[in-house]
Amino acid sequence: MSLIKYTIRRIIALIPILLGVMFLTFWLAQLMPSDPWTLMAGEHMTDARKIYIEDQKQKWGYYDPILTQFLIYMKNLFSGDWGNTIAVLPKDTPVWDIISVKFPKTFEITILSVSIATVVGIFAGIFSAVHRNQWSDTIIRFFALVGVAIPVFWLGMILQFIFAVKLGWLDATGYQGIQYITYKPDITGLRLLDSFIKGDFDVFKDTVLHLIMPVFALSFISVAGITRQTRSSMLEVLELDYIRTARAKGCSEHQVIYKHAWRNAQITTITIVTLSFAGLLGGAVLTETTFALNGMGMMTIDAINKQDYFLINASVFLMTIIFVLANLITDILYGVVDPRIRY
Amino acid sequence: MEDIKITNLEAKLYRPEPFGKQMSEITKKYLGFLFVPGMKSRELERRHEMLTRFKSKRRFITKLNNPLTIFGFFIIFIVVTWAVFAPLITVFDYDIEITGIAEGITPWSAPNYLHPLGVSKFGRDVLARLIWGARSSLTMGLFSIIISVTLGTLLGIFSSYQGGIIDNLIMRMVDIIMAFPGLIIVIILISILSTSMQTILLTYGILGIPGYTRLIRGTALQEKNKTYVEAAKVAGANDLKIMFKHILPNCLAPIIVAFTFDIGGIILSLAGLSFLGFSDSSLVEWGTDINYARNHIYDAPWAAFTPGFGILLTVLAFMLVGDGLRDALDPRLQGRK
C-alpha cells in the first residue's frame, strides 16, 4: 500500500524534471546556428519542395513564439509524430523510423555490458570488502580505479590492435561480417536474440564475435564503478551494530555477508547499476565511434554535426526519459529493499 | 577541582609559543626519559599527551601512507612538472607541434633516437605532444573544476541553510541539469557557441555545478542539524557566520575528495570530447591526438597509444589520490584500518 503511494509520489516528482529537460533541449536546439528550414530547403528548390517546407513550417509553428512552438512540438510528440530528418540520411524520413532501428543496437550492447558488469562488480566488491586491506583487495581496488580512469575509446583501440590487427581473431569494427550485412533482426530488433530465436546460429556466432570487444570495453568501465560502490557500502554496513547482532546469533561469516550485510549494501549498488545503464544507453557514443557501431550515439553526433533539429531533439528526449525512468526504478527499488524509506 | 590553577600573572603573560620553541619542548618531552633515569613511566604519559595533540595530523598522514596513494602522488608530481616545465623538457616548441615539424620527416614514422616515441601526423613528435598535452589537460581540468566547486559549494550551502522554497527551486534546477545526457549536451552547447578552449572550459565548469551543489547540500544538511550550529546561534552568530564559519569547514572533506576525483573525470571527458573532434584546434591535446591517430593503428600504433597512456596515468593518479583522501577523511571510516 504505502509502496504504491510512494511510487506515485516519486512519479509526480519526476514530471517537472522531464518537462524542464524537454524545454531546455528544445530551446538549445533552436539556438543552434543554422535554421532547420533553410537546411531543408537546399540549393535548387522545386515548387513542390517549397510547398512542403511551408507546410512543415505551419505544422511546427514556425511563426509562433517559442512557448507555443514547444507546446505544438509536445502535442505532436505525444501523438507519435516526432518530425522528419532534415540532413541526416535518408532525408525526410520520420525520426522515429530511424531511432527504432538505431535504438535496439545500442540497447543490445548496453544491456549485455551492464548485466555482465553487475554480476562481476558485485562479487568483486563484496570480495574486496571482506578482504579489506589484503593484497587481493588492493589489486581489485587498483583495477577498479583503472576502469574508472581509462578512456573507453583508447581501451577499444588497444583491443582492436591486439585482437584484430595483431592476432586477427576478430573484426575490428562493425556489427556483422560482410556476408551477413543484409540480415535484418525483425522480431525484437536485437540481433542476438532474433538470430537465436530464428535458429540462425551462424549469424548468432558472427554477432557474438563482433560484440565481444565493445561489450568488454563497456563492461570494464561499468564494473569499476559497481565494484567501488559495492565495496564501500559493504564496508560501511559491515561495521554496523546489527551485523554484530547477526554474528552474536551464531551466523557464519558467509551468512553474515550474504544474508545480512549484502541486503543492506544493495541499496547503493542499485543506484549505480541503474544509473550506469542509463548512462551507457545515452553515452555509448565513444564506444560506438571506436567500433563503428552505428547506434544511437553515432546517430546523435551525426545529427548534431549536421544540425538535424528534429533528430537532436528526439534523441536527447529519449535519453533523458531513460535517465528519468532509471531514477524512478532506483527509487522504487529503494522502497522495496528498505522498508524505512517508504514511510 | 583540578590541582593546577593558573596564576593571574601566567594568564596575562600567556601567548602561543613560537614554533621553534614548541619543537624543542617536544623533543625534550619525547626524549627526556632517555637522559633522566627512572623517568620512563611518567615520561610515557607526557609523551602520550604530546601525541594526542598531534594525533589528528598524524593519523591523517599515516592514512595517506599507502602504496596506491603514494603512486598517485608520484604521477601527479611528474605530470605537473611536465605541464609547468614543458618548454624546458622538450626541444620541440609549442608552435612547431601545432604546425608540424620541418620537412624531411616522414609522418607516422616509427620511434627513433630523435623521436623516442615516434612521429605522428604532419611529422609531429609524439613525446613532445605528450608533454605539451599535460599542460592543456591540467589547465582545462583545473579551471573548470574550480568554477564548479566554488559556485556549487556556495549554492549548496545556501540552499541547505535556507531551506523551503529557495531550496526546492535550486534543487529542481539541479535535477534538471543532471538529467541531461552529459556528453551530448556539452557537444550541443559547444556547437552552438564555439569550440574555443574558454567555451569548453566554461561549459564543463557550469555543467559541473549541480553535482557539487547536491553533494554539499547533503553534507550541509547533516551538519546543519548538529548541536554546534545551535550552540553558535546561542553565541550570537548570524546566518552568514553559521554558513561559512561553522558549516562550510565541516563540509570540506567530501569537497576535497570529489575535487580530486573530478579533476580526473574532467580530463577524461575532455579527452573524449576531443576524440570526437570537438576540440580547440589551437591546442595540443591528448584526445585530439588519439583522434588523428585512430585510422593509423595499423601502421603507427604508437601515435595513438602514447597519448592514451598519458590520459590513463593522469586520470588514474587523481583517482588514486582521491581514493586515499577519502579513506583518510571519511569520518565513517575513522579510527579503523
Next chain:
Amino acid sequence: MIEVQKNTTNSDNSNTEEKELLLKVKDLKTYFYTEEGVVKAVDGVSFTINKNEILGLVGETGCGKSVTALSLLRLVRSPGKIISGQIEFEGINLIDLPENQMLHYRGNTITMIFQDPMNSLNPVMKVGDQLAEVYLLHQKEYLKEELAKARQENSILKEKLKQMKSDLKNASEEGAETLKVQINALKRKVKGRITLKDIAYRESSQLLDRIGLPNADSLINRYPHELSGGMRQRIMIAMGLACNSKLLICDEPTTALDVTIQAQILDMIRELKNRLHNSVLFITHSLGVIFELCDRVAVMYSGNIVEYGTVEDIFENPQHPYTKGLLAAIPKVTPESRKNKLAIIKGMVPNLIYPPSGCRFHPRCPHAMKVCQEIRPDLIPLNNAVQVACHLYDKDKSDPDLYRPLTNEERLEATI
C-alpha cells in the same frame, strides 16, 4: 498494577559456594592494535559466573567492559585480538575452539543483547525473520520434527476437508448449511504447503507470547523501525532466549531507554531469569541497576577488575578507593544528601594506550603510595566473598619506602 519488588535478587546470596560453576574467565587479555598504539582494553580480567545468578560488570566509559563481553563470544573484530587467557564454559575452553564450533555456542548456549536496540536489529528484515533465523540456525532438528508433525496434521485436515466436500454433495439441505460453515472454518486452518520457515515463524510468535509481548502475531510481521525502543529491546531479549540459552550477556541493555521503560525491561529480565534459571552477565555503567538486579558484581577500572564480590557487601561496605569514590559520586535521594557537596574522583579515566604504571588508579587515588606506582595489585580475597585489587589491603606492609604516601610533587607528575 503495583508490583512489589521481588527481593529474590539479594536474598539467596549466602549459599554461593554451593552453586555450580558455569563460566570461568581467567586472565583474559584483549588488545586493539591501532595506528596510535596498542590499546590494552582488557588487561588480565578474571571472574566466574555460577548457574542461576546475575553477575554485574560495572565501570565507566572505556573501562573495557563491553570488550570483555565481546571477548567471551570471541566477537572482537580486527584490529582487536584476544591475546591470552581462558574462557571456560562448562569446562570447555572457548578460546581454543575452532570457529565452526564456536558458532554453535553463539546465539544458542551463550546469547548477547546489545546497548542500542535501534541499530541492533536489521532494519530491512521483519522481526519474525530475525527471530526465525535463530531457530533455523540452532534448532533445525527440532524444527524438522515439528514440521513433520505439522505436515501430518495438515494432511489429516486436508483429508477431512475432502471428505466433508464429498459429504456436501450428498447432504441434505439443512446439513449442507452447517457443513459449509465447517468447511470454511477448516479451510482457514488448512495450509497449502508448510515450510520450515513457517514453523520457525510459529515458534517465534509463541516465544513472543511466552515472554509476555502483546499481539505477537502482528509483531512478527513488522519491521524494527515501526517499533518503539523498549519494544525492540524486548525483541532482542526474546532473540537471546529463543534457544533456552544458559548464559545471557546483556551489554548495557537499558542505557538508551527511559527510566520507566528501563524498569519494565529490568523487571522482565529478572522474571525470566527466575523462570528459566539461566545465568546473566549484566554490563552497565549504572550502579543503581546493578544494585537492584544483580547477585554479585565486578567493578572494572581501565581494563582491570578492581573489586569483586556480592552486591550487598560491595554496596554497603566498599573497599577499593575507586568503588568508594564511585559510590560517593552518585547523588542520593535522601534529605541529608543535599546538604553536602558530591564527592568527586579527581582527574580522568586514563588512556588505554599508555596506562599508568602499577595500579592504574593510582594517579586519581587519594591513598596512593609509592608501591601503587610500581607494582600492579592482584585481586586478593578479603573477608570471604569480597576480592579487592588494592595495595591498601596488602598483608605485608613492612617496606617503609614502598608504603609511604606519594608526595605532592610525585602526584602532580602522575596527573599530567
Next chain:
Amino acid sequence: MTESISNPQIDEIDPNEPVLTVENLEVEYPIIGGLFMRKVGTVRAVRGVSFELYPNETLGIVGESGCGKTTIAKAILNLVKTSGGSIRYRNEEIQNQLSKKRRIRQKIQMVFQDPDASLNPRMKIVDIIGEPLKNLLGIKDKVELRQRVLELMTQVSLKAEHLDRYPHEFSGGQKQRIVIAKALACNPDVIVLDEPTSALDVSVQAQILNLLQELQEKLHLAYIFITHDLSVIHHIGHRIGVMYLGKFVETGNIEDIFYNNQHPYTQALLSARPAVSKSELQEKIILEGEIPSPSNPPSGCSFHPRCQAKMLPECNKKEPEETALSESHHIWCWQFGRDEI
C-alpha cells in the same frame, strides 16, 4: 556600534523579581506527509507550560524522552519557533525575537546535552569560547579576546595550554567545561542546562555538578536544569516541574516532589529510579505500555492510559486543571481537582 558590556539596568539583581517568565508556552511542529509532502498535521510538543525563574535558583524540568523538555529550552533560546504564549526576560517580551536582541541574548545562555556535538570540531578552543565575546560583546582585539577566554577557562578549571587545541583532544568532562565556559562568556543571568551530565560518567558528572553549584553561588546565576535523572535534580535543584507529554503534571520544591509527591506519574518515575543503597530502596511501580506519541496524544489527561490510580470519569475526557496543594506545590490531576469543581 558595539553595545556596552555591562548594562547597569540589567546587572542589578532583585532576588524577588523573576528573571525569566514563561507563560502558556506552546510549540508545534508540522507533520509532513501524504502524497504531496504537505503539512498534514501538527505535533504539539509543548502545550501551555508556565513557570517563573528567580535569580540564584535552579528550576528543574524532569521528564522522559519526547516529553518536550528540550523543546522548552530551545523555545526560550529562540532555536525553535513558538506558536503561542509569552516568554519575558525581566518584563521584556523576547519570544521569537531573541536573535535580534543582542543585549538579552548575552544574558540567556545554554549548555547542550552532548558536549561532543556542541563543539565545532574544526575550531580551536579559544575561538569557540571567544565566539560569544566576539559576536555579542563585539570584542575584536585578539589579545584581549585571549585574555578574556583564559579568565573564563580558569573559572572552569581548564589550563592555559588548552587554549589552542581542538575539541577532539579533550575528554567528555573537559568538553562540558568548555561549553560551560562559553556559556559564561557574556556574564549571563540565566543558563539553560539541557541534560548537561547525561552523556558523562558518574565521577565526571559529580565534578560538573559541583562546578555548576560553585558558579551559581559565585555569579548568582539562575539555572533551568533539564534532566531525566531525578537524583541529579534532587541534588542540585530548588524547584522542580515534572513533565509528561508536553505538559507539567506536578510542580513544587524538592520537599514537595520527592517526599510529598501526589501525582501517579511522579510516583512511578521516582520509584523507577534505580537505588544504590538499602535506605533508598522502595516499592517499584512498573508502568505499563509506552509513552504515547505526541502527534497523537490520548484524550483527556494524557497519562490516563498508563495511570495506575483509580480511573475517574473525567480522566479520559477532559484535560486536568491546575490544582494548588500548597503555595509551592501544584498538580494537574483529576484526583485532586475534582472536589473543588
